[in-house]
Amino acid sequence: MELVWLCLLFPLAGFAINALFGARLPRRAHGLLATLAMLPGFVVAWIVLADLLSLPHDARHRDLILYNWVPVDGFSANFGAWLDPLSVLLLLIVTGVGFVIHLFAIGYMAEEVEGQRRFFAYLNLFVVAMLVLVLADNFMLLLVGWGGVGFASFALISHYFYREEAADAAVKAFVVNTLGDVGMMLGIFLMWVTYGAVDFETVFRNAGNAQTGTITAITLLLLVGALAKSGQVPLHTWLPDAMAGPTPVSALIHAATMVTAGVYLLARSWPLYELAPATLTTIAWIGAFTAIFGATIGLVQTNIKRVLAFSTMSQLGYMFLAAGVGAYSAAIFHLLTHAFFKALLFLAAGVVIHAIGGEEDMRKMGGLRDKVRIAWIAYGIGGLAIAGIPPFSGFFSKDEIIYSAFTSSRGNVVLGLIALITGGLTAFYVFRGFFLTFYGVPRYEVGAGHGDTAHGHGHGGDGIHQPGLEMRIPLIVLSVLAIVGGWVLIPNAVHLFEEYLEPVFAYPTEFNAPVHAAGGATYWTIAIIAALLGVAGIGAAYYLYVLKPSLAANLAQRYAGIHRTLFNRYYVDQLYDSLFVRPTQILGRALSNGFERVLDGAVNGLGYLVREASVTMREVQTGYVRNYALLILGGAVLLVAYVLFSGA
Amino acid sequence: MAPLSYYFVLSAVLFTIGTIGVLIRKNPLIMFMSIELMLNSANLSFASFARAKNLLSGQVIAFFVIAVAAAEVVVGLAIIVSIFRSRQSVDVDDVSMLKG
Numbered sequence: 001m002e003l004v005w006l007c008l009l010f011p012l013a014g015f016a017i018n019a020l021f022g023a024r025l026p027r028r029a030h031g032l033l034a035t036l037a038m039l040p041g042f043v044v045a046w047i048v049l050a051d052l053l054s055l056p057h058d059a060r061h062r063d064l065i066l067y068n069w070v071p072v073d074g075f076s077a078n079f080g081a082w083l084d085p086l087s088v089l090l091l092l093i094v095t096g097v098g099f100v101i102h103l104f105a106i107g108y109m110a111e112e113v114e115g116q117r118r119f120f121a122y123l124n125l126f127v128v129a130m131l132v133l134v135l136a137d138n139f140m141l142l143l144v145g146w147g148g149v150g151f152a153s154f155a156l157i158s159h160y161f162y163r164e165e166a167a168d169a170a171v172k173a174f175v176v177n178t179l180g181d182v183g184m185m186l187g188i189f190l191m192w193v194t195y196g197a198v199d200f201e202t203v204f205r206n207a208g209n210a211q212t213g214t215i216t217a218i219t220l221l222l223l224v225g226a227l228a229k230s231g232q233v234p235l236h237t238w239l240p241d242a243m244a245g246p247t248p249v250s251a252l253i254h255a256a257t258m259v260t261a262g263v264y265l266l267a268r269s270w271p272l273y274e275l276a277p278a279t280l281t282t283i284a285w286i287g288a289f290t291a292i293f294g295a296t297i298g299l300v301q302t303n304i305k306r307v308l309a310f311s312t313m314s315q316l317g318y319m320f321l322a323a324g325v326g327a328y329s330a331a332i333f334h335l336l337t338h339a340f341f342k343a344l345l346f347l348a349a350g351v352v353i354h355a356i357g358g359e360e361d362m363r364k365m366g367g368l369r370d371k372v373r374i375a376w377i378a379y380g381i382g383g384l385a386i387a388g389i390p391p392f393s394g395f396f397s398k399d400e401i402i403y404s405a406f407t408s409s410r411g412n413v414v415l416g417l418i419a420l421i422t423g424g425l426t427a428f429y430v431f432r433g434f435f436l437t438f439y440g441v442p443r444y445e446v447g448a449g450h451g452d453t454a455h456g457h458g459h460g461g462d463g464i465h466q467p468g469l470e471m472r473i474p475l476i477v478l479s480v481l482a483i484v485g486g487w488v489l490i491p492n493a494v495h496l497f498e499e500y501l502e503p504v505f506a507y508p509t510e511f512n513a514p515v516h517a518a519g520g521a522t523y524w525t526i527a528i529i530a531a532l533l534g535v536a537g538i539g540a541a542y543y544l545y546v547l548k549p550s551l552a553a554n555l556a557q558r559y560a561g562i563h564r565t566l567f568n569r570y571y572v573d574q575l576y577d578s579l580f581v582r583p584t585q586i587l588g589r590a591l592s593n594g595f596e597r598v599l600d601g602a603v604n605g606l607g608y609l610v611r612e613a614s615v616t617m618r619e620v621q622t623g624y625v626r627n628y629a630l631l632i633l634g635g636a637v638l639l640v641a642y643v644l645f646s647g648a
Numbered sequence: 649m650a651p652l653s654y655y656f657v658l659s660a661v662l663f664t665i666g667t668i669g670v671l672i673r674k675n676p677l678i679m680f681m682s683i684e685l686m687l688n689s690a691n692l693s694f695a696s697f698a699r700a701k702n703l704l705s706g707q708v709i710a711f712f713v714i715a716v717a718a719a720e721v722v723v724g725l726a727i728i729v730s731i732f733r734s735r736q737s738v739d740v741d742d743v744s745m746l747k748g
Binding site for chain 2: 621622623624625626629630633
């Protein structure tokens with residue numbers, strides 16, 4: 001199990017080599033190096049999993065301490081790895097999905113002349129930070145990873161920093177995430193004051209020794225961090241903008257791994273959350289609201305990546321909903337399948353964008369089915385998975401959540417219905433994107449070209465950039481996973497996943513999360529309704545965007561008000577802009593003007609004084625020896641006079 | 649022996665003459681001579697006190713002053729010579745490049 005440190009070491013080495021010596025390496029080497037750095041970690045993750053599974057079922061948690069990180073009197077935090085089924089599962093997702101996306105990025109970024117080294121160095125750094133976050137055995141180290149992924153995300157969103165939109169998006173992401181970090185930090189401070197420790201072991205064991213009010217405060221503060229990181233309402237505004245980064249970044253950071261950190265935090269801290277029912281209720285409602293909020297906005301977006309971004313928001317809302325009703329394993333299950341099918345959707349979108357030379361607007365796509373067949377298939381599989389069509393993975397994970405929302409003692413019918421309806425909307429908007437992109441009349445322009453004939457992937461005669469092998473393999477791998485990924489938990493049949501996670505959510509044993517033995521007639525009824533809604537969504541999308549394209553435009557015109565509100569994302573950005581951003585700018589400008597006058601006045605005044613004084617004083621230096629002699633004489637006379645008349 | 653105050657009056661007169669000489673003459677050689685006058689007026693005071701109080705230290709200091717004056721003249725003359733070489737003049741008012 002100690003091998004787990006290698007998972008951190010290799011990407012760190014990849015980052016260091018690319019960052020320090022990358023300038024001497026050839027252009028293609030950066031991506032190759034970064035990708036190879038990912039492979040050992042993935043292998044080691046499986047070894048760690050095997051080690052973990054060899055332990056008895058109830059003893060599957062280990063706290064590996066590398067060294068005492070903060071050895072202060074009365075406080076201690078270790079640099080340690082907390083290995084249990086939950087963290088090892090996340091370890092597998094991060095290294096595995098990370099590896100295939102690195103591989104994909106080699107092809108996607110191949111044409112970039114500059115910036116490849118920076119890109120891959122940061123991508124490796126992100127993986128290191130994410131693994132620190134996932135493996136940390138205390139909240140303080142977790143916060144280090146938390147901040148680290150925030151920074152890597154910032155650096156990668158602003159990859160095309162010369163585009164104003166990307167630079168702004170990066171700043172926005174960083175500011176909103178920092179807001180969350182502050183909340184989390186306060187939560188950890190309060191935790192330390194309350195329990196006298198920040199490590200998982202002590203905090204969770206003593207969770208019940210505090211007042212409910214205090215626990216609620218701690219959990220709410222931690223929740224602020226989780227909301228910001230996972231793009232939940234009201235701290236969601238940065239996530240859609242973050243799509244300004246390169247597509248592999250969107251797939252890895254803003255779909256599969258980093259944004260799920262909030263869900264991980266909730267699941268990890270469940271012994272605390274279980275003791276704060278008010279917080280759990282808040283989480284459930286925020287999750288449900290975000291789910292339907294993101295889905296409705298996704299209905300009308302025209303940028304292929306933005307649709308997926310709102311979909312990510314919405315799916316994370318599902319996970320929050322699950323955590324809020326106490327179905328932590330359902331949340332983690334959806335996290336797992338979502339990592340597969342959302343990464344797949346993003347990569348497929350990446351292939352399309354790459355194929356037609358960087359265009360992201362779906363109104364300028366269309367008819368691409370036969371041009372980039374692999375993207376068509378991959379997007380279709382990802383779409384079916386997210387729409388919850390059996391037997392694709394999303395069907396099992398999403399139904400688990402809908403079922404929990406209905407039946408959990410903390411859930412209720414409203415939450416369940418929201419989850420159900422969101423499922424239908426999800427199917428509609430994802431397939432709207434699918435049909436707009438791959439069907440209908442071609443509306444794209446090709447031939448802009450990139451003037452680089454030696455970049456290793458074929459061009460058909462039609463100017464479409466075909467993806468190379470390094471881009472095809474990740475699509476195939478993720479497609480397979482998006483299909484079979486859900487088969488680890490089939491109610492009434494396979495219970496692998498639940499059994500695997502059970503030790504996590506049973507420790508410490510005095511608090512038992514409501515583990516759902518899903519199944520039976522209720523489950524299957526809900527599952528069938530959800531699947532039918534998914535099919536209906538797809539059908540509606542097919543009708544509106546393939547059979548009767550004019551009808552969609554008509555509808556948009558007839559309900560122009562709604563359309564505009566949705567298209568502008570309920571004007572939340574504008575609201576925040578006028579509520580927070582503008583006043584801050586005005587205040588800042590006013591203060592800066594005021595302070596400039598005072599501070600600059602003081603500094604400039606001092607300079608003026610010194611200058612004027614020296615202009616006057618220099619007159620004394622006449623250069624004539626006899627003048628100096630006279631002054632010396634005068635001084636001597638004064639001294640003598642002083643000695644004589646002072647009475648000494 | 650004449651009263652002690654006579655010596656001091658002489659010493660003060662010599663010192664004043666020397667001071668005025670330093671201040672109003674432009675020729676460095678004359679200025680050096682004036683400085684010698686000032687130093688020796690001080691020597692006169694030392695010697696007078698030493699004689700009147702029967703102390704040897706005043707006499708000794710007078711010798712020290714003579715020795716220092718000799719050394720000072722050596723350095724001063726060397727400077728005057730090198731100034732003369734570079735500017736063909738020994739007028740102290742011509743040497744005013746350090747004017748602020």
